[in-house]
Amino acid sequence: MNETDLHFFIDSTVNYFEEVTSEKASAGIPYMKDEEPVVLEYTGIIGISGKRKGSIYVTTSEKMLSSIAKLILGIEEIGKEDIKDLVGEIANTISGNVRQAYGSDFMISVPVVVEGKAKDIKLPDNIQSFVIPITWKEHKSFLVVCLE
Amino acid sequence: MKEKVKLLIVDDSAIIRQAIHKHLKDFDIEVVGTADDGKVALEVFKSSHPDVVTLDITMPEIDGLTVLEEMLKIDSSVKVMVVTALSDKSTGLKAIKLGAKSFLPKPFTPEKLRSSFERLLD
Numbered sequence: 563m564n565e566t567d568l569h570f571f572i573d574s575t576v577n578y579f580e581e582v583t584s585e586k587a588s589a590g591i592p593y594m595k596d597e598e599p600v601v602l603e604y605t606g607i608i609g610i611s612g613k614r615k616g617s618i619y620v621t622t623s624e625k626m627l628s629s630i631a632k633l634i635l636g637i638e639e640i641g642k643e644d645i646k647d648l649v650g651e652i653a654n655t656i657s658g659n660v661r662q663a664y665g666s667d668f669m670i671s672v673p674v675v676v677e678g679k680a681k682d683i684k685l686p687d688n689i690q691s692f693v694i695p696i697t698w699k700e701h702k703s704f705l706v707v708c709l710e
Numbered sequence: 711m712k713e714k715v716k717l718l719i720v721d722d723s724a725i726i727r728q729a730i731h732k733h734l735k736d737f738d739i740e741v742v743g744t745a746d747d748g749k750v751a752l753e754v755f756k757s758s759h760p761d762v763v764t765l766d767i768t769m770p771e772i773d774g775l776t777v778l779e780e781m782l783k784i785d786s787s788v789k790v791m792v793v794t795a796l797s798d799k800s801t802g803l804k805a806i807k808l809g810a811k812s813f814l815p816k817p818f819t820p821e822k823l824r825s826s827f828e829r830l831l832d
Contacts, residue, residue, distance in 0.1 A: 578817050581817040581818065581819055582817045582819075631725060634725060634728075634729050635725070635728055635729060635732060636732065643724065644724060644725055644728075647723050647724045647725050648723075648725050650723065651723040651725055651726060654723070654768060654795050655795040655816050655817050657795070658768065658794065658795025658796045658797060659795055659797050659815075659816075661796055661797065661798035661801065662797055662798050662799075665798060666796070666798055666800045666801055666804075670795075670796075671768075672722060672768055672769065672770050
């Protein structure tokens with residue numbers, strides 16, 4: 563992975579928040595993931611196959627997901643199932659949108675959602691992962707990209 | 711009296727299904743079914759005979775492009791709007807070539823959804 567790859571993911575993420583919430587998210591400086599776990603309350607994981615191989619995940623807090631879901635649905639009461647669903651949909655949309663850069667042989671899986679603070683999210687050992695910190699309003703989240 | 715447009719909403723995300731329903735409620739539509747995977751989508755399609763379908767691509771069981779082909783084999787008059795995160799040009803062209811009437815990339819704003827839907831009904 564190089565800087566250009568990271569920019570594709572940053573642009574896709576920033577665009578997601580702007581389109582869905584009308585409020586920009588800001589991306590922090592990406593860094594190489596080490597053994598320190600990067601996992602918050604809800605995580606949406608997408609497997610990548612085809613031209614590139616690896617995984618991408620978005621990990622975030624319940625509060626952030628609840629705020630976004632309220633904006634999408636225009637209601638105040640958001641259930642746990644919708645919160646879980648949303649983190650998968652965010653991961654799916656960010657991953658799907660980078661096909662504009664990589665083309666249609668960048669294949670994405672359906673999302674897998676992990677609820678609760680897992681020890682860490684298992685990623686392929688032989689590929690370097692990068693962490694992109696994302697801030698939307700007062701909420702922090704992370705996009706982790708692990709691509710061949 | 712003019713009949714309501716019968717709509718089937720297909721997406722593996724419950725949030726997206728709800729959002730589509732909410733943002734299209736001002737049109738003269740009746741939601742005749744929803745489905746969260748491709749297999750269920752075809753079953754509901756056969757039993758509910760919708761006029762219009764909003765269809766995701768990346769779904770469990772059967773992907774949306776295969777579902778699109780199957781739906782059109784069953785009823786060639788159905789109007790299908792593909793709504794997908796796979797926003798690259800070649801996926802859009804493939805969907806249109808297979809017979810979709812409209813292609814809306816995710817993420818979408820309510821305005822973009824409504825204007826795409828309006829064009830679909832014309």
